[in-house]
Amino acid sequence: MNAQLSNIDFAALRTLRLVFRRGSFTEAAAELNVNQSTVSYTIDRLRRAFDDPLFVRQGATIAATDRCRDIVSSVEVVLGEIERAASPAEFDPAVASADISISATYLSRSVLMPPVLRALRRASPGIHLEMITGFTNAKDHLLSGRADIALTPVSIEESGIYGKRLLTSPYVCVMDKANPLTKGPVSVAEFASARHLVIHYGATWRPIYLQNLDQAAETIDVVASTPDPADLPHLIPGTDLVCALPELIARQFASRLHISPCPVPAATDVQMYWPARLNRSPLNEWLRGLIEDAAASVEPTMA
Structure with missing residues (x-):
C-alpha cells in the first residue's frame, strides 16, 4: 500500500x-x-x-x-x-433531525412532493426539506452530494447510483378552450400543422413527443417556448397555440385550458434515484418509502 x-x-x-x-x-x-x-x-x-x-x-x-x-x-x-x-440502531422519524435535499422536475414537485411534505410535517417535524430544480443535471446533483434523492425522467446509468421507476404519464395536448381543435380528436396532420408552444425545461432535453416526430420525419411550427409548465395557463389563453406535455401536469390546468389526447404516442417516466452512500440509510429509506407511497396514490392518467 x-x-x-x-x-x-x-x-x-x-x-x-x-x-x-x-x-x-x-x-x-x-x-x-x-x-x-x-x-x-x-x-x-x-x-x-x-x-x-x-x-x-x-x-x-x-x-x-x-x-x-x-x-x-x-x-x-x-x-x-x-x-x-x-446512527441509532432504531430509526424514529418523530425525533429525527436532518436536512434533506431533493432534486426534482416540475412534475414531481407539483404531483409527488405535496403529499410527501404533508407526511413529513406530520411524522417528522425535525426534518428540513430543500427542493431544487433538477432535470438533466440530476446525476451531477447526486454525485456531488447536492441532492440526497433525485426525481427525473432522465435515465441515470452510473456506478454508485441506484434507481427505481415510480410512474408513467402519457402526453396530452392543451389549448385555449375556443381553439377549433377542441371540436374533436386531434389528428396527427392537425397536430403537425398547428402552431406550438414547447416546454424546453431550460435544459438539453428534447421532449419525447418531438423525438417521436423526428423518427416519423414530421416537423411542427414552434412559435414560442418556455422553461416552466406553470406558465401555460398564462400564455395559452387567447391564442391558437397547442402544447404537448405529460397529462399529470396538464390536469392541473383543466379549469383554464382544454385537454385532448396527444395524437403522437409519447409518455414520460418519473424515476427515483439515490446515491450508494445513502442506500442503507434508515432516513433515506424511509423518505424513499414516502415518495413511493405518493406515486402509488396518483390517480391513473387518461389513456
Whole structure:
C-alpha cells in the first residue's frame, strides 16, 4: 500500500468530499470553520497519496479531475457506511433531525412532493426539506452530494447510483378552450400543422413527443417556448397555440385550458434515484418509502 495513503484519515476524506461538493476551497473551509490553508494542506496530502491533482483551476473556479470523481464516488460509499453505523440502531422519524435535499422536475414537485411534505410535517417535524430544480443535471446533483434523492425522467446509468421507476404519464395536448381543435380528436396532420408552444425545461432535453416526430420525419411550427409548465395557463389563453406535455401536469390546468389526447404516442417516466452512500440509510429509506407511497396514490392518467 502507498505509505502516504495509509496515513489518510476519515477527516481528510470528508474534506475531499466537501471541496468536491462545494467546488471551492473557500466554501469548504467556511463550512468546516477552519482556515483555507488547512483545507489546502489536506488536499495536498491527498494529492500525494492518490498521485493525482484532484482539482485543477478553470479561471476563477476549480474543477475535479476524472480520478477525483472516481475517488469521491468510493469515498461516499465508505463514509456513508461509517455514518450509518454511527446512527441509532432504531430509526424514529418523530425525533429525527436532518436536512434533506431533493432534486426534482416540475412534475414531481407539483404531483409527488405535496403529499410527501404533508407526511413529513406530520411524522417528522425535525426534518428540513430543500427542493431544487433538477432535470438533466440530476446525476451531477447526486454525485456531488447536492441532492440526497433525485426525481427525473432522465435515465441515470452510473456506478454508485441506484434507481427505481415510480410512474408513467402519457402526453396530452392543451389549448385555449375556443381553439377549433377542441371540436374533436386531434389528428396527427392537425397536430403537425398547428402552431406550438414547447416546454424546453431550460435544459438539453428534447421532449419525447418531438423525438417521436423526428423518427416519423414530421416537423411542427414552434412559435414560442418556455422553461416552466406553470406558465401555460398564462400564455395559452387567447391564442391558437397547442402544447404537448405529460397529462399529470396538464390536469392541473383543466379549469383554464382544454385537454385532448396527444395524437403522437409519447409518455414520460418519473424515476427515483439515490446515491450508494445513502442506500442503507434508515432516513433515506424511509423518505424513499414516502415518495413511493405518493406515486402509488396518483390517480391513473387518461389513456
